[in-house]
Amino acid sequence: MSDGEPARPIQLLGSILVAVAIVAITIALVTAKIGPDVYTRERAEELQDQIEERQELLEERRESREELLEERNENN
Amino acid sequence: MDDLIQDLTRGNVTEVKVVLASIVAVLAVYQVLLMAVGYGKLRLPFLKPKAASFAHRSIGDTIALITLLVAFMCWGYFEFSDGIEHALPGEEGRVLLHVIAGTALVGVLIFKIIVVRWWRSLGRFLPFLGLTVLGLFMLTWFSSAADYLWGG
Numbered sequence: 001m002s003d004g005e006p007a008r009p010i011q012l013l014g015s016i017l018v019a020v021a022i023v024a025i026t027i028a029l030v031t032a033k034i035g036p037d038v039y040t041r042e043r044a045e046e047l048q049d050q051i052e053e054r055q056e057l058l059e060e061r062r063e064s065r066e067e068l069l070e071e072r073n074e075n076n
Numbered sequence: 077m078d079d080l081i082q083d084l085t086r087g088n089v090t091e092v093k094v095v096l097a098s099i100v101a102v103l104a105v106y107q108v109l110l111m112a113v114g115y116g117k118l119r120l121p122f123l124k125p126k127a128a129s130f131a132h133r134s135i136g137d138t139i140a141l142i143t144l145l146v147a148f149m150c151w152g153y154f155e156f157s158d159g160i161e162h163a164l165p166g167e168e169g170r171v172l173l174h175v176i177a178g179t180a181l182v183g184v185l186i187f188k189i190i191v192v193r194w195w196r197s198l199g200r201f202l203p204f205l206g207l208t209v210l211g212l213f214m215l216t217w218f219s220s221a222a223d224y225l226w227g228g
Contacts, residue, residue, distance in 0.1 A: 008124055008126075008127050011122065011123050011124055011127035011128075011131075012127045012130050012131050012134075014122070014123070015110065015123065015127060015128060015131030015135075016131055016134060016135065018106070019103060019106060019131070019135045022102055022103060022106055023099050023102075023103070026095075026098050026099050026102050027095060027099065030094060030095050030098045030225070031095060033225050034091050034094065034095070034225070
């Protein structure tokens with residue numbers, strides 16, 4: 001296995017640094033593929049639900065206002 | 077046990093497993109390249125065999141720890157029978173393969189470490205054991221993490 005030469009510290013360090021780089025790249029690629037974590041996803045869904053509720057409320061108010069205006073016009 | 081693993085991973089058990097498993101799978105390939113240099117099969121001007129062998133040992137210890145951590149998360153959270161029982165329709169084969177490959181991986185990896193550190197008379201089988209470990213890493217990863225990342 002070994003050729004009798006002493007291990008060169010700088011080569012050993014370089015090999016380990018390459019491993020660290022591999023780990024960093026793997027983490028970046030995999031997490032980019034996975035996407036946001038479960039809490040972020042749940043929060044995004046909650047916000048979306050709130051936006052939809054608000055839009056429904058605004059729609060209802062607009063309809064009520066229109067009905068009120070129609071009634072006033074009819075009375076006049 | 078479930079709660080502990082959920083707390084450790086902040087609810088992202090599968091995602092953390094996928095990241096860690098991917099790391100060790102890629103490092104396993106790197107490990108084989110290092111030992112190809114260590115055994116003199118691959119000659120590089122900037123890396124001598126002894127340095128490559130030392131690096132292989134150091135990185136291997138880290139890989140072993142991460143692998144055991146992932147195995148703990150898998151066995152503790154998904155369990156053997158539960159994982160297969162609750163697999164989606166059509167997924168039972170893949171899950172069974174993952175359970176078998178993952179368990180075999182831990183066993184072979186531990187045996188390899190024992191041979192390296194204490195049972196040196198079996199040292200001539202190390203290349204075979206190393207390639208077996210690599211194959212089992214790939215099988216375990218493909219049957220779970222790869223399916224999660226690209227299978228939908």
